[in-house]
């Protein structure tokens with residue numbers, strides 16, 4: 291029953307995704323956007339093949355170059371018009387009619403005029419590149435509404451006026467480049483720890499006032515060329531002392547005298563830190579004592595109700611045997627350490643750390659690297675929270691990795707993190723909860739139900755989706771030492787509402803970087819592929835499955851390997867099943883060097899899939 295409903299849903303979804311694509315309105319808007327951008331080149335739209343009578347996302351139709359779509363079939367994701375001599379203006383109203391637009395590259399042109407407020411209609415915008423143009427005017431305050439913005443590059447223009455303060459509150463923002471403009475006013479308190487090296491730069495503007503705290507680790511070259519700026523990391527201190535500096539227990543009357551400058555200033559700053567540290571410690575201790583008292587009552591209440599659901603914090607207490615491991619520390623740094631990367635689509639409210647701790651939580655599973663909880667927020671939104679075991683990785687390294695992974699463009703088969711939390715007490719990563727569970731559970735369930743529900747073409751589609759998602763991420767994250775998934779297995783493949791696979795927990799586990807860093811992922815994928823083909827989910831050791839498949843194939847009983855329900859089901863061809871099995875076996879080759887890259891795997895699987903679709907059409911027309 292349940293399975294046939296799922297199957298129906300999957301067919302409906304397939305049907306709609308086939309006829310989907312950008313609407314006529316969106317196509318015309320994009321063409322008008324391009325025409326306003328290139329008054330000097332009226333033939334540009336035609337040359338690039340931007341023609342309203344074709345779908346930008348239909349890969350088989352010619353045209354619509356300098357633009358990419360999500361999953362080839364669905365919606366425009368990236369527009370790349372850099373360095374094309376454009377000298378018109380930006381019509382953001384037209385541009386943002388494309389609802390899925392995530393990346394806009396317009397750098398290195400001669401674009402004039404302002405950045406219009408309608409840019410905020412591009413609700414999914416992640417990267418906006420406008421550097422090296424001739425843009426003027428102040429930045430629209432609506433920029434701060436772009437909750438998914440990661441990278442804003444406005445450098446080398448002639449923007450003026452003050453920065454919208456709320457811009458700094460986009461908590462996933464990890465690239466902010468506005469050097470060489472005419473911006474003025476003060477610099478708001480950005481979440482400086484999120485910015486990778488070279489990704490924060492406000493130099494050569496007219497900024498003034500003290501640099502907010504937290505910017506110490508960003509080099510002074512990112513602030514230079516602003517007459518009125520003062521404070522660390524710039525060498526000139528603010529005078530009189532900035533109101534944001536730490537309280538000093540020993541105010542020195544001759545503070546600031548040139549002869550003692552270096553050591554004395556350091557000493558004062560240091561004692562300030564110690565005082566602040568002692569204060570926070572005392573405050574934390576006070577909160578712990580208060581919470582302990584409160585918890586004694588709460589614990590009694592929980593044991594009385596004997597409900598399997600309990601507060602997230604209490605669950606963690608049970609899991610580790612220690613007392614309130616995270617809320618203790620949060621007393622000192624309340625709210626400030628939860629980094630929200632993405633606006634949740636299920637709730638309008640901003641995610642707060644305290645609310646996360648208060649919400650009821652249910653343990654979903656425990657693994658080698660940590661536990662996963664389902665947490666239901668006050669407004670009913672369901673989240674999945676992964677609590678990582680301390681795997682030795684430093685907090686700073688974890689933070690950099692999370693931000694870097696989040697900076698990658700989105701792929702429909704990869705589940706993005708909503709938020710993460712990191713302190714010396716623990717690491718949490720928050721995702722949107724996926725109702726349909728994991729691939730592992732589906733495979734186990736279909737065994738119990740006698741199989742049949744998950745047919746060959748569905749399995750092929752799942753394999754292709756995972757392979758494409760992984761290949762995409764490997765390519766996106768290959769710049770400074772590849773960041774792989776690190777822990778790929780069928781329990782980390784979640785099924786979304788359309789029963790398409792979503793790779794979860796990307797980058798949570800440190801995999802060794804550099805040459806061959808992708809190979810553990812290729813192995814993990816190979817095991818998933820074998821699970822899909824054999825219908826035998828891994829129990830404990832994935833190597834056993836690989837060994838078993840190899841031994842059966844060696845004995846030339848190949849067809850015995852496959853899940854009976856796909857062999858007897860409709861549409862399966864033994865030839866293509868064997869082709870897929872060979873791909874799987876290459877991926878699990880004991881020698882990492884002999885394994886193909888994910889890119890190669892994805893194209894091998896897509897070739898099998900295309901052949902499969904062609905044969906389906908032939909058999910239908912007969």
Ligand SMILES: *[C@@H]1O[C@H](CO)[C@@H](O)[C@H](O)[C@H]1NC(C)=O
Nearest residue numbers: 329330331376377378400402
């Ligand atoms: C844009 O470029 C064209 C030709 O290259 C030129 O004729 C026109 O004056 C330029 N427009 C502006 C506003 O610079």
Ligand SMILES: *[C@@H]1O[C@H](CO)[C@@H](O)[C@H](O)[C@H]1NC(C)=O
Nearest residue numbers: 335336339340341342343344
């Ligand atoms: C768009 O394409 C159609 C057919 O492919 C063609 O007839 C038409 O001239 C094109 N329009 C433009 C503006 O190029």
Ligand SMILES: *[C@@H]1O[C@H](CO)[C@@H](O)[C@H](O)[C@H]1NC(C)=O
Nearest residue numbers: 308309311345348350351352
């Ligand atoms: C894609 O374009 C091809 C060739 O123009 C056409 O035959 C096909 O119907 C189009 N597909 C969709 C889904 O629009």
Ligand SMILES: *[C@@H]1O[C@H](CO)[C@@H](O)[C@H](O)[C@H]1NC(C)=O
Nearest residue numbers: 338355356357370371372373
């Ligand atoms: C845009 O398209 C043109 C023509 O197809 C191509 O030469 C150019 O490299 C493309 N530019 C970008 C940035 O993709």
Ligand SMILES: *[C@@H]1O[C@H](CO)[C@@H](O)[C@H](O)[C@H]1NC(C)=O
Nearest residue numbers: 424426427447448449450472
């Ligand atoms: C930049 O804008 C200022 C006014 O805000 C103007 O005085 C200056 O000439 C402009 N510079 C350039 C290079 O256009």
Ligand SMILES: *[C@@H]1O[C@H](CO)[C@@H](O)[C@H](O)[C@H]1NC(C)=O
Nearest residue numbers: 450451452473474475476498
């Ligand atoms: C910033 O510059 C604008 C003019 O571009 C001016 O009106 C405003 O007062 C300046 N603000 C500060 C804080 O200097």
Ligand SMILES: *[C@@H]1O[C@H](CO)[C@@H](O)[C@H](O)[C@H]1NC(C)=O
Nearest residue numbers: 469488491493494509511512
């Ligand atoms: C910031 O921009 C300035 C001016 O372009 C450049 O000199 C400096 O190196 C940049 N800072 C960093 C950290 O990249």
